[in-house]
Amino acid sequence: MKHLNIMFLVLLSLFISPKILAQEIYQTNQVITTFFSTTPIEDIKAVSNSGASILNTETGEILFQIRTRSFQFRKALMQEHFNENYLESEKHPFSSFKGRILDKINFGKDGEYQVKCSGNLIIHGVGRKREILLTIQVKNGQISIKSQFDVACKDHDIKIPKILWENIAEVISVEVNVNYQKLTNE
Amino acid sequence: MNKFFFCLLLISTFSVCAQDMDSIMQNLDSGAEREFVQATFKSPRLVLLQTNETQNKGDLAFWIGHRFGDIGGEFGGSHTLFGLDVATDLYIGFDYGITDRMTIGVGRSKFNESYNLLAKYKLLRQHEFMPVSVTLFGQSNWITRKAFNNNEFPSQNDRTSHFFQATVAKKFSPSFSLMLSPGYLFRAQPQDPQEMQNLFSVGIGGRLKIYKRFSLIADYTLVNGLGRSKDLNTEYYNPLGIGLEIETGGHVFSLNFQNSSYIIENNFIPNTQKSWEDGGVRFGFAISRNFNLAGR
Numbered sequence: 001m002k003h004l005n006i007m008f009l010v011l012l013s014l015f016i017s018p019k020i021l022a023q024e025i026y027q028t029n030q031v032i033t034t035f036f037s038t039t040p041i042e043d044i045k046a047v048s049n050s051g052a053s054i055l056n057t058e059t060g061e062i063l064f065q066i067r068t069r070s071f072q073f074r075k076a077l078m079q080e081h082f083n084e085n086y087l088e089s090e091k092h093p094f095s096s097f098k099g100r101i102l103d104k105i106n107f108g109k110d111g112e113y114q115v116k117c118s119g120n121l122i123i124h125g126v127g128r129k130r131e132i133l134l135t136i137q138v139k140n141g142q143i144s145i146k147s148q149f150d151v152a153c154k155d156h157d158i159k160i161p162k163i164l165w166e167n168i169a170e171v172i173s174v175e176v177n178v179n180y181q182k183l184t185n186e
Numbered sequence: 187m188n189k190f191f192f193c194l195l196l197i198s199t200f201s202v203c204a205q206d207m208d209s210i211m212q213n214l215d216s217g218a219e220r221e222f223v224q225a226t227f228k229s230p231r232l233v234l235l236q237t238n239e240t241q242n243k244g245d246l247a248f249w250i251g252h253r254f255g256d257i258g259g260e261f262g263g264s265h266t267l268f269g270l271d272v273a274t275d276l277y278i279g280f281d282y283g284i285t286d287r288m289t290i291g292v293g294r295s296k297f298n299e300s301y302n303l304l305a306k307y308k309l310l311r312q313h314e315f316m317p318v319s320v321t322l323f324g325q326s327n328w329i330t331r332k333a334f335n336n337n338e339f340p341s342q343n344d345r346t347s348h349f350f351q352a353t354v355a356k357k358f359s360p361s362f363s364l365m366l367s368p369g370y371l372f373r374a375q376p377q378d379p380q381e382m383q384n385l386f387s388v389g390i391g392g393r394l395k396i397y398k399r400f401s402l403i404a405d406y407t408l409v410n411g412l413g414r415s416k417d418l419n420t421e422y423y424n425p426l427g428i429g430l431e432i433e434t435g436g437h438v439f440s441l442n443f444q445n446s447s448y449i450i451e452n453n454f455i456p457n458t459q460k461s462w463e464d465g466g467v468r469f470g471f472a473i474s475r476n477f478n479l480a481g482r
Binding site for chain 2: 025027028029052054056061063065067069074075076077080081083084085088090091159161163164167183
């Protein structure tokens, strides 16, 4: 009888849990990430629109992964230097964030929620524990997230040569825009 | 017993969940675009030879090259401050990127008061499934100085030379790149009357990053022994250049030593009469500055 109970539980978990999990996961590979470096001499802006993100609304887990090479600059040479000298994209092809939403919110209910999210931000191969504010919008079952935060170059071991200090900001402002799609069972 | 299994069950469910998140992430990223290897070399020129690099679309590069006189030997030493009093060649040129793969350029050399036109095309670009980059290069040169004697240049055509080269380059790691460049030079009227109109060359070059913005660069061009006549009265040498390349934002500086007195291929491939062994080495430098004309 005991064995039967366990068997039943195992079977139940096999059939049900993937379904439940699938229903709780939202994903996209069109995360729009923009960063700005502002100095009196030069303003630099770059955009990536092919970042990947996954959100688990049940556990609050949230993952981001952005290819360094996907950032587009206005000046091609600047883009090359960004990859070659600063982010070293051949050694570190991705920037990522792996974290958890700390506040409990009801994703089933329409509205705008300001939440805190804590996790590990990895840029240039250097990880930092961060708490980042997110604005989550739920509308007719569609989930979107907006966030703005700062990244200090020296926190991630990104070295700016002295003669370019005036051109590149020490603190870079980052904006992230995500529109999730529900992961459907195939 | 029951509790133990129940715990196991919970753990397994969690691990399935964690795995799921990571595997979903992998699937999401698999649609990434093809990434071409960039910056095999930092500049369109290494020490003497052209690299596989071209200008990006809408970029204009201003390139200045300078070659001083012999450091040692008959023409060097303290009388010329080891060659610094002398300028054997000067080059001022502009390269412009019509597309990301096609660059055209124009320049002027002090040697023979010559003007040149060049075109460069990136035929193949290294990526995940393409092991090398291949760039085609063509350059025509026109000598404008006065003829030394009446029959030196019987017609305008005799003042021209044309050089063609294919550069096969590979970036092995972020800090190490190599290239191999077979070339062919046609001179309507070789300056040395004993020489033939056709001249073949094979160039080898490399770049080794020693510090973030500092690289060692070197190139060697094999000219002798590729069908060139062996019994010429004048002795010609294979050009060898070694240098240090410094990159600072939009500028690339190169400080170098070479046995060739001249800067462009049409001049240094046939006319290198100095050797590293007898003090014919000279100091040289190059500065390239990049301008972005068309905002993308």
